[in-house]
Every structure is written in structure tokens, then in C-alpha cells.
Amino acid sequence: MAGPTALLSESLDAIARDIDSLFDALLPPAEAGLLAGAMRHAAIGGGKRLRPLLLGATAAMFGVNRTQALRAGVAIEAVHAYSLVHDDLPCMDDDALRHGKPTVHKAFGEAMAVLVGDALQAFAFEVLSDQATSGDPFVRAELVAVLARAAGAGGMVGGQALDIAAEGAMLDLRAITRLQQLKTGALLGAAVEMGAVLGKVPPEGRTHLRGFARDIGLAFQIADDLLDAQGDEAKAGKALRKDAGAGKATFVGLMGAERAREQAQMLTSQAVAHLSSHGQEADVLRELARYIVERDH
Amino acid sequence: MAGPTALLSESLDAIARDIDSLFDALLPPAEAGLLAGAMRHAAIGGGKRLRPLLLGATAAMFGVNRTQALRAGVAIEAVHAYSLVHDDLPCMDDDALRHGKPTVHKAFGEAMAVLVGDALQAFAFEVLSDQATSGDPFVRAELVAVLARAAGAGGMVGGQALDIAAEGAMLDLRAITRLQQLKTGALLGAAVEMGAVLGKVPPEGRTHLRGFARDIGLAFQIADDLLDAQGDEAKAGKALRKDAGAGKATFVGLMGAERAREQAQMLTSQAVAHLSSHGQEADVLRELARYIVERDH
Numbered sequence: 001m002a003g004p005t006a007l008l009s010e011s012l013d014a015i016a017r018d019i020d021s022l023f024d025a026l027l028p029p030a031e032a033g034l035l036a037g038a039m040r041h042a043a044i045g046g047g048k049r050l051r052p053l054l055l056g057a058t059a060a061m062f063g064v065n066r067t068q069a070l071r072a073g074v075a076i077e078a079v080h081a082y083s084l085v086h087d088d089l090p091c092m093d094d095d096a097l098r099h100g101k102p103t104v105h106k107a108f109g110e111a112m113a114v115l116v117g118d119a120l121q122a123f124a125f126e127v128l129s130d131q132a133t134s135g136d137p138f139v140r141a142e143l144v145a146v147l148a149r150a151a152g153a154g155g156m157v158g159g160q161a162l163d164i165a166a167e168g169a170m171l172d173l174r175a176i177t178r179l180q181q182l183k184t185g186a187l188l189g190a191a192v193e194m195g196a197v198l199g200k201v202p203p204e205g206r207t208h209l210r211g212f213a214r215d216i217g218l219a220f221q222i223a224d225d226l227l228d229a230q231g232d233e234a235k236a237g238k239a240l241r242k243d244a245g246a247g248k249a250t251f252v253g254l255m256g257a258e259r260a261r262e263q264a265q266m267l268t269s270q271a272v273a274h275l276s277s278h279g280q281e282a283d284v285l286r287e288l289a290r291y292i293v294e295r296d297h
Numbered sequence: 298m299a300g301p302t303a304l305l306s307e308s309l310d311a312i313a314r315d316i317d318s319l320f321d322a323l324l325p326p327a328e329a330g331l332l333a334g335a336m337r338h339a340a341i342g343g344g345k346r347l348r349p350l351l352l353g354a355t356a357a358m359f360g361v362n363r364t365q366a367l368r369a370g371v372a373i374e375a376v377h378a379y380s381l382v383h384d385d386l387p388c389m390d391d392d393a394l395r396h397g398k399p400t401v402h403k404a405f406g407e408a409m410a411v412l413v414g415d416a417l418q419a420f421a422f423e424v425l426s427d428q429a430t431s432g433d434p435f436v437r438a439e440l441v442a443v444l445a446r447a448a449g450a451g452g453m454v455g456g457q458a459l460d461i462a463a464e465g466a467m468l469d470l471r472a473i474t475r476l477q478q479l480k481t482g483a484l485l486g487a488a489v490e491m492g493a494v495l496g497k498v499p500p501e502g503r504t505h506l507r508g509f510a511r512d513i514g515l516a517f518q519i520a521d522d523l524l525d526a527q528g529d530e531a532k533a534g535k536a537l538r539k540d541a542g543a544g545k546a547t548f549v550g551l552m553g554a555e556r557a558r559e560q561a562q563m564l565t566s567q568a569v570a571h572l573s574s575h576g577q578e579a580d581v582l583r584e585l586a587r588y589i590v591e592r593d594h
Contacts, residue, residue, distance in 0.1 A: 028450050035450055035458035086415060091407035110388035111461045114411065115454050118383060118418065122449030125422045129442035138434040144441050145426035152419030153325050153332055157412050161332035164408050 004295075008287040015053045015073070018066075020044050022074045026127060038108040038116045039123070043081045046099030046237075050220075050292070051076045054191040057284040058209065062199025071133040072143055072194050075124040079151050080187060082120035085113055087160070093242070100237035121151070134198065142197045150190035159183025163248075171249040177218065184224075185217030208274045215271035216289050222264040223293045225250040226257060235297035264293040301592075305584040312350045312370070315363075317341050319371045323424060335405040335413045336420070340378045343396030343534075347517075347589070348373045351488035354581040355506065359496025368430040369440055369491050372421040376448050377484060379417035382410055384457070390539070397534035418448070431495065439494045447487035456480025468546035474515065481521075482514030505571045512568035513586050519561040520590045522547040523554060532594035561590040 004012060023043045028036035052073025059069035088095040088103040089110060096106050105113035127133060128143045149155060159182030171179065192213040196206045228242065229252045242248075251260045271289045275282045301309060320340045325333035349370025356366035385392040385400040386407065393403050402410035424430060425440045446452060456479030468476065489510040493503045525539065526549045539545075548557045568586045572579045 032450075033455075033458065034462050035455060039450060082415075086411050089408075089411060091411065109461075111386075112458065114383050114386060114388065115458050115461070118379075118414070118448075119450040119454040119458075121415065121418050122445050122452075122454065125441055126445035126449055129438045129445060136434075137438045141426045141434045141437040141441070144422055144438070148419050148423035148426060151415075152423055153329075153336060153416040155419075157416040157419065158330075158332060161330065161409065161412050161416075164406075164412070165331050 004291045005287050007283060008291055011053060011057065011284050011288075012048065015049045015056060018070050019049045019052050019073055019077055022070050023077075026071075026074060027123070034108065034112065035115060035119060038104055038112050039119055041101070041107060042085050042104050042116050043078060043120060046101065047077070047080070048295075049073070049077060050288075051080055051187060051191040054188060054213075054285070054288065055195045057288060058192045058195025059198045060195075060284070061278065061281045062196065062201055064195070064198040067132075068134055068198055069195065071127055071130075072198060073191075075127040075133075075143070076147060076187065076191055076194060078120045078124040078127070079147065079156070082117040082124075083151075083156060083160070085117040085120070089113055092160075092164075095239060097238050124151075136200075139197060139200065143194055146190050146193050146197060150186040150193075155182055155186030155190075156184075159186065166249070173251075173254050176249050176251065176254065180221040181214070181217065184221050185214060188217040188220060189213035208277065212271045212274040212285065212289070215267045215274065216292055219264045219267035219271065219289070220292045222251045222260050222267070223295065225252040226260055226264070227295075227297065228252075229257065231297065237297070261293075268293050301588045302584050304580060305588055308350060308354065308581050308585075309345065312346045312353060315367050316346045316349050316370055316374055319367050320374075323368075323371060324420070331405065331409060332412060332416060335401055335409050336416055338398070338404060339382050339401050339413050340375060340417060343398065344374070344378070345592075346370070346374060347585075348377055348484060348488040350585065351485060351510075351582070352492045354585060355489045355492025356495045357492075357581070358575065358578045359493065359498060361492070361495040364429075365431055365495055366492065368424055368427075369495060370488075372424040372430075372440070373444060373484065373488055373491065375417045375421040375424070376444065376453070379414040379421075380448075380453060380457070380484075382417070383414040386410055389457075389461075392536060394535050421448075433497075436494060436497065440491055443487050443490050443494060447483040447490075452479055452483030452487075453481075456483065463546070470548075470551050473546050473548065473551065477518040478511070478514060481518050482511060485514040485517060486510035505574065509568045509571040509582065509586070512564045512571065513589055516561045516564035516568065516586070517589045519548045519557050519564070520592065522549040523557060523561070524592075524594070525549075526554060528594065534594070558590075565590050 027039055027043060030037045030040055055073045055076060056069040084098060085104045087093050088098055089105055095103050097103065104116050125144055128147060129140050134140050159179050162179045163183060189210060192209045193206060196209055268289050272286050275285060324336055324340060327334045327337055352370045352373060353366040381395060382401045384390050385395055386402055392400050401413050422441055425444060426437050431437050456476050459476045460480060486507060489506050490503060493506055552560065565586050569583050572582060
């Protein structure tokens with residue numbers, strides 16, 4: 001599998017560094033107590049920060065200042081981080097390792113892990129509604145609306161609930177596509193949309209960006225299934241081969257690895273085609289679309 | 298103990314009815330699936346709706362239209378409801394009964410209860426950021442800011458975390474006051490503040506309202522401790538006498554029932570005194586302050 005290009009590699013490094021330092025600046029200080037320390041454990045120093053990168057790359061296309069895009073990026077990443085903390089709970093996926101570190105409930109106990117997730121979600125909306133994120137209240141309110149919709153019952157959490165309800169049942173390709181579009185796709189779509197909101201692109205000017213996001217969202221999930229089936233646990237920093245063990249329906253299980261890989265490539269090309277009206281300002285998004293299916297962790 | 302006056306009683310009936318019907322209209326329909334049904338179980342048909350009533354009574358003082366106040370009331374009640382769902386989890390208080398019904402994890406399983414809480418929190422911010430809540434984007438963004446701050450690590454969830462960290466330790470009066478100001482007081486304060494935000498009262502004009510909210514917040518918690526120690530389980534619709542059993546520090550345990558009752562009365566008078574610049578438009582708030590310490594469930 002190919003690594004990221006120089007342009008993308010630089011963007012990935014920069015976003016990981018900047019999101020970590022902004023989390024560090026905005027989260028309550030570790031001295032504030034156990035909850036603050038546990039929130040920091042969950043949010044800082046882990047993950048590829050794909051959602052903030054997508055958000056920032058989209059915002060940059062429309063000339064948005066980087067500080068504002070980073071604040072919105074921290075908010076969406078806080079929602080992603082909280083969802084992982086709750087996903088890892090014993091009553092959900094019961095995972096012990098995340099980003100190469102003990103999961104929050106392993107390190108701080110189950111009750112604290114529930115609260116860390118809850119507090120990170122509130123933190124996301126606190127950051128978005130702060131004037132430092134945008135001086136324009138319409139933009140702040142719209143950022144909140146886009147993220148809340150994508151995070152809730154009609155998006156991410158709705159997808160997780162379908163996942164739980166489906167346990168043991170064998171989903172077909174259509175059902176699993178729907179599930180993954182909610183569980184993963186909604187938040188990736190929100191990342192692109194929030195970048196456009198910051199850039200004050202009107203809703204009708206965001207259609208092609210939504211199409212881009214939908215296609216890479218699905219490609220991302222197929223790539224995740226491929227990594228779960230064939231990847232390297234040390235690189236992933238978490239347990240793999242869990243889906244097959246749990247009898248979960250996956251794209252790889254339903255289509256076979258080869259067809260799944262083809263499908264992911266096809267979706268990537270389709271995603272890139274949505275950007276044809278843009279010039280080189282969309283290059284990071286294009287490379288990100290390719291990286292998402294070619295990454296090895 | 299005295300019941301509510303006619304004016305307050307009417308307000309309590311109206312808010313319970315209106316919040317239920319607005320939840321019914323705004324939550325995803327039960328047919329949407331298990332998550333939607335479980336969200337409805339958690340949010341509809343239970344509780345006194347004190348926070349929406351506080352919010353609505355404050356908003357009415359400043360001439361806000363009732364529909365907008367109800368939408369903001371549904372949002373704050375969604376946060377309150379989600380906190381109860383998570384509080385009741387086996388890893389937290391492990392309760393089986395809430396508002397006379399099985400708790401969400403008893404009825405739908407633990408994983409679903411985690412997700413119901415998560416989705417209700419997102420729902421709250423989705424409702425607030427919607428143009429139907431206020432046509433003024435500044436008001437929408439400020440409502441989100443006030444609720445997010447009160448709900449998160451610096452408010453309600455922070456108080457719950459202190460509560461968990463304090464288990465087994467014996468808190469003194471100062472520590473328990475701080476804990477309760479976060480755990481219960483922050484959200485009651487947000488209710489009053491959100492009413493004032495809808496009424497476009499500038500922050501400097503809200504100081505006395507914040508004082509009112511702080512005092513009734515503490516009075517509310519002392520009254521809760523008294524009810525836990527001396528109340529009637531059938532009326533409460535939940536298990537009582539849990540605090541003493543769990544060895545938890547309470548106002549009643551630290552001060553004795555008689556002094557605790559006096560303290561609650563004193564705080565109520567102090568709360569009402571904060572409203573002296575208002576005429577009869579503040580009567581619902583005044584009566585609510587008295588009711589909060591005199592209620593029998």
C-alpha cells in the first residue's frame with residue numbers, strides 16, 4: 001500500500017500537531033481533577049485527525065483562516081473521541097486498547113468513561129458556539145446545527161444503534177451500507193460541510209461537497225473492514241480481527257477482499273470526480289480521498 | 298408540606314403537557330427504530346419539568362413567545378433526561394426505576410442506554426441551533442453556549458465526576474456545596490439564563506437572575522436530600538434512602554434534618570429577594586422558589 005504524498009503527509013503532520021495543542025489549550029487543565037485528566041487521555045495524542053483535516057482542507061479552499069478551522073476541527077474531533085470512549089465500554093465493544101494506550105474505562109473506570117464521553121460532547125458545542133470560532137453568529141449556529149445533526153440519532157449514534165440492534169443478525173449489503181453511512185459517513189460528511197459553512201458557502205453550493213463526503217465515507221469504511229481483516233495490530237494500535245470473531249457483517253465478509261478493494265477504489269474515483277469544478281485548491285481533498293483507501297493503519 | 302398555589306399548579310400542569318407534546322413532535326418517530334423508541338421512553342412522560350418551567354417563567358418576564366421558550370425548554374430537559382439515563386446505569390447508581398417506569402437500561406439494555414443519553418444530548422443542541430427556536434442567530438449561538446457550559450466538565454458532568462471521585466470519602470459542607478452547585482445548580486442556573494438570553498437581556502442585566510438561580514439550586518438539593526431521607530417512594534417514583542445506604546455525604550447527614558430544612562427556607566427567602574426589582578411578572582418564579590423546598594416528591 002502506498003503512503004501519503006508529500007503534500008498530504010505535511011498536512012497530516014500539521015493537523016495532528018495543531019489539534020493536539022489546541023485540545024491542550026482548550027480542555028480543562030489536568031490539575032482540575034480526575035475528569036479533566038481522563039478527557040485529556042481520551043482526546044490528546046491519538047488518531048489521524050482525519051475529520052479535522054477534511055474540515056480544514058475544505059475550509060482552506062474557501063479562504064477560511066486556519067485558527068477558526070482548527071477550532072471547528074477540535075469540536076468535531078471531540079465528538080469522534082467521545083464516540084470511541086463510549087464504543088470501547090464493556091457494554092459496547094469492550095476494548096482494552098485504543099491508539100496504543102489503555103482505553104478510558106481501563107485507565108479510569110467505567111463510570112468515569114461514561115462521563116468523559118458526555119463531557120467531550122458538551123465541550124464540542126461549547127467550542128463551536130464561542131465567538132473565537134467565528135465572529136459571525138449565523139456561522140456559529142450553523143456549525144452547531146450541522147454537527148448536532150451528524151452526531152445524533154439521525155447520524156452517528158443512530159448508526160451505532162443499528163449496529164447493536166443488528167448483532168447476531170446477518171445484514172445484507174444494502175443494510176450495512178445504510179448503517180455505515182450513519183455510523184461513519186455522517187461525521188465525515190459534517191467535517192466537509194462545516195468547512196464549507198465556515199467558508200460561507202450557501203447550502204446549494206455544497207451539493208458536490210456532500211457527494212464527495214458521502215463517497216469517501218463509504219470508501220473509508222470499506223478500507224477499515226479490509227484493515228480489520230488484513231491489517232497489522234501494532235500499526236493500528238487496537239485489537240483487530242474483531243468483526244469476524246463477533247460474527248458481524250462487513251463489506252469484506254459480504255463481497256470478499258478483492259471486490260471490496262475494487263469498490264473502495266471506484267468510490268474514491270467517484271469522490272474525486274465531485275471536485276472537478278475546483279482547481280488545485282482541492283488537491284489536499286483529492287489526495288486525502290486516495291489516502292483514505294490506501295492507508296495501512 | 299404545602300402543595301403548589303393555583304398559579305403555580307396551573308403552570309406545572311401546562312409545562313408538563315406542553316413539553317411532552319413538543320418532545321413527541323421533535324424526537325424521531327418510534328417507528329424509526331429501537332433507539333427512537335428508547336429516547337422517547339427516557340424523555341416523554343416523566344418528571345416535573347422544573348427546568349423548562351424555570352426557563353419559561355423567566356422568558357415570559359421578558360415577553361418571549363411561548364413556543365420559543367418551550368423549544369429551549371425541551372433542549373434543557375433533554376440534557377437533564379440524558380443525565381438521568383446515564384446516572385441510572387449499572388456502572389453509576391445502578392437504578393431500576395425512574396419516574397415509576399423501568400430505567401432505560403432495564404428496558405432496552407445497557408448499550409442502548411449509553412446511546413440514548415448520547416443522542417439526547419446531541420438532540421438538545423440540534424433543537425437550540427434550529428431557526429425555529431429563535432430567528433436571531435446570536436440568540437441561538439448564545440443558548441448553545443450557555444447550555445453547553447452548564448452541561449459539561451465545568452458544570453453538571455463535572456459535578457457528577459466529583460460525586461464519583463468522592464465515593465467512600467466523607468465530604469464536608471463546603472465540598473458538598475461545591476459538588477451540588479455543579480451537579481444540579483449549573484443546569485438550574487442555565488434554565489434561568491436561557492430564559493434571559495431569549496429575552497435578549499444583556500449579560501450585565503442577568504446578575505440578579507443568576508443569584509436567584511444559585512440560591513434555588515442549593516435549596517433544591519437540600520430539599521432533595523430531605524426527601525431522600527424522609528420521603529415516600531411511591532410518590533417519588535424511584536428508590537429512596539439510597540444516600541445513607543451508600544454512605545454518601547448529604548446536607549441532611551451533615552446538618553441534621555431540622556437545620557437542613559431551615560437552611561433551605563433561608564435560601565428560598567434569599568432567592569426571592571433577588572427578584573425585588575421585578576413586579577408581579579416574577580410571581581411564578583417566586584412561587585416556584587417556595588415550591589422547590591416544600592414539594593413532597
